[in-house]
Amino acid sequence: MSPYEKLLLQNKAWSEEKIRTDKDFFNRLAYQQKPKFLWIGCSDSRVPANEITGTDPGEIFVHRNIANMVVHTDLNLLSVLQYAVDVLKVEHIIVCGHYGCGGIEAALGHNHYGLINKWLRNIKEVYKMYQTEIDAIEDHTTKVNRLVELNVMEQCQDLMKTSIIQKAWLIRKAPHIYGWAYGLNNGLVNELIKLEPNLDNVHPIFRLDHDQLLADPI
Numbered sequence: 001m002s003p004y005e006k007l008l009l010q011n012k013a014w015s016e017e018k019i020r021t022d023k024d025f026f027n028r029l030a031y032q033q034k035p036k037f038l039w040i041g042c043s044d045s046r047v048p049a050n051e052i053t054g055t056d057p058g059e060i061f062v063h064r065n066i067a068n069m070v071v072h073t074d075l076n077l078l079s080v081l082q083y084a085v086d087v088l089k090v091e092h093i094i095v096c097g098h099y100g101c102g103g104i105e106a107a108l109g110h111n112h113y114g115l116i117n118k119w120l121r122n123i124k125e126v127y128k129m130y131q132t133e134i135d136a137i138e139d140h141t142t143k144v145n146r147l148v149e150l151n152v153m154e155q156c157q158d159l160m161k162t163s164i165i166q167k168a169w170l171i172r173k174a175p176h177i178y179g180w181a182y183g184l185n186n187g188l189v190n191e192l193i194k195l196e197p198n199l200d201n202v203h204p205i206f207r208l209d210h211d212q213l214l215a216d217p218i
Contacts, residue, residue, distance in 0.1 A: 035058060104123060166207070
C-alpha cells in the first residue's frame with residue numbers, strides 16, 4: 001500500500017469513527033463555522049493546531065507559513081486575517097512558533113535557498129533588531145530558540161500595525177493577541193506575550209487615524 005492510499009483509508013476510518021461517536025458531527029460542521037480563534041502558525045508538519053490545543057475541526061481558523069510570519073505584503077495572510085476578524089469575528093489570535101524551527105535556523109545562516117531567501121529576509125530583520133542579545137548566546141540551539149521567541153513576539157507587534165486589527169479594536173475591542181512557542185520535545189506551549197485590544201499598545205507612529213479607519217470599508 002502506498003502512503004497516498006494509506007491516507008485515503010485513514011480518512012475513511014476517521015470519518016466512520018466520528019459518525020459512530022457523534023452522528024451529527026459533520027452536519028454541524030457543514031452548516032456553519034464560528035471559530036473563536038485564529039491560529040497563525042508554522043507550516044512545520046509537527047505543529048498541528050487542533051491536536052496541540054485539543055480542539056475539534058471548526059473551532060480554530062488556521063493560517064500557516066514558514067516560521068509563522070506576519071508579513072505586510074503577504075496578501076494570503078492579510079486575506080485570512082481580514083476574513084477571520086471582520087467576517088468570522090474571532091475573539092482571539094494566536095501566533096504560534098515552535099522551538100527548533102528550521103526557518104528560524106536557516107535565517108541565522110548564510111546559505112542560498114533560492115526563492116525562500118526573500119521570505120527568510122523577514123526573519124533576518126528580526127535577528128538584526130536583537131543581534132546583540134542573540135550573538136551573546138554561545139549555544140547554537142539556545143540561540144535558535146531565543147530567536148524563535150523574539151520572532152513570535154515581533155509578529156504579534158506586526159499584527160497590531162495592520163488596519164484590520166486597529167479597526168477591530170476601535171469598533172469591538174477584540175481580538176486579543178497571544179504569542180506562543182511550542183515545544184516539540186514535550187508538546188507544551190510557552191506563552192510569551194499577551195496583548196489586550198487597546199490602541200495604546202500600538203507604537204504612536206503606527207497608529208492610524210480613527211475617523212479614516214471607520215470610513216474605510218476595508
